[in-house]
Amino acid sequence: MSDEIEIRLSGSGGQGLQLSAKILSRAFTDEGKNVAQSQSYEPTSRGGMSRSDLVIGSDIPDYPLASAVDYMLILDQIAIKGAAEVMRPGGTVITDVKLTPEPPRGDFKVLALPITETAIKLGNVRIANVIALGVLAGLGELCSRESLESAVGSMTPPKFRDLNMKALRTGYDMAAARL
């Protein structure tokens, strides 16, 4: 129970957050942790709120859904609803500075970072989700970098592997610059 970590990845449909959650889950599982990953999305394939929550621990949690989030990623203003209420006091919120103009406020840290802007500079807005993973993992020291690199490598299309690995490195660098 006591070592449980809760993470929420949120934004809008099409930003790749469900895939990010699967990648992060794999990294934790490879390190021997138990993961419960839930999801919530609208019945549209693009747009609409989309989020995935991870509850991670050594044991199988009593309650597999997020109730006190330690780390939250918000890549779109649409995902802001209810965000502050579910945060654990002292937790960390990472937002996209451009797409989340009004970040949540409360007893937690908020880091506004140019995630999608960086993705566009690297050549593809669709790697914002992997940059965000790097930021999250770098800031929180949540899982080993090797596990996450291995999960990104095995769960993204071969055609985009180099780009995704570059995105992950960039995310780690962005985190390091803020620590």
Added chain:
Amino acid sequence: MSNQTSTNKRENLQGNHACALAAVAAGCRFYAGYPITPSSEIAERMSLELPKVDGVFVQMEDEIASMGAILGASMGGAKVMTATSGPGFSLKQENIGYGVMTEVPCVVVNVMRGGPSTGMPTRPAQGDIMQARWGTHGDHPIIVLTPASVNEIYQQTIRAFNLAERLSTPVVVLYDETIGHLVETVDVAGAQEIELHERKWAAGEADDYLPYQPDDDMVPPMTRPGDGYRTHTTGLTHGEDGFPTQDPDTANRVLSRLYGKLEHNKDIVECFEAMDTEDADILIVAYGITSHAARSAVHDARDKGIKVGLFRPITMWPFPEQALLAAASKARHIVVAEMNAGQLVLEIERLAGRDRVQGLNRYDGEHITPADILSTIEGIA
């Protein structure tokens, strides 16, 4: 079912995928369905898995035809499954009743979403509890299983096949959208020990065969087309020979046996979990995702010195009545927490008496949380 640590291989598996993998492991070789959120991953996974084992996957033209197709395939000798959500479950009801009456083994999965009608496709609900029991017309028994985790979806789907085959009846696997889409770390399906049961096939003289003549377990053996036995199948009330009749004695005997075969085999049908109920002053009754919130609330309340227990039906219908009464023997209050306007609570009131039973309900597409249940407990204690 035990996990073999020597072949321990952990992976993150989605509830709906666990259902599909369990079906194939249980011997399902025919799936017909019409994809519908939030059950579509079952159809998708079956379409990938069945060809590997020489099984047949058919995407049918609609929900009704899907139900008809699996009944036909089962009569042909295959283990069969279909999956749907509320709107499709409504459409399947007529053929589910046909399956009950003609005693055709089949598994029907309903992943519950917000209703009524097409409701909220991607939001969880537990609003089909009574529909699963009474969705098709006429007096009829039905088996409904309500798993609460990815691992349990795997186990209960296999058990659904075993019960369908052993008792020659449709079995419904009923779980909410949250459990269906939940991904959990599990020991890979193949590493689990599985006990499988097959239906009884007619073996005696063809001239003596009566298709609805039951054995001592109250279940009649089936025949495959082409095996040389003369059989007749109809949804009309039928005698042991399978032909229609309105003779009162026969009608009484047939329906009594349909009910009786579940009652007679209650030991293998009933399944439940009772946690901390021995001294429970307050009993929470919950199932599916809500039972996780209840479990968490029970632990928190116990830490505060409140005597609370959890009763979780895993077989929802026929409801495990004696087990509930035993779990509630010391309870002054019983709280039935469910994501609907109050369905199972009616059954619990019937069993335990209205005075000590209250509902905790939510039907807005959001979950009942551990905090919701804990505050209800603290309000009573």
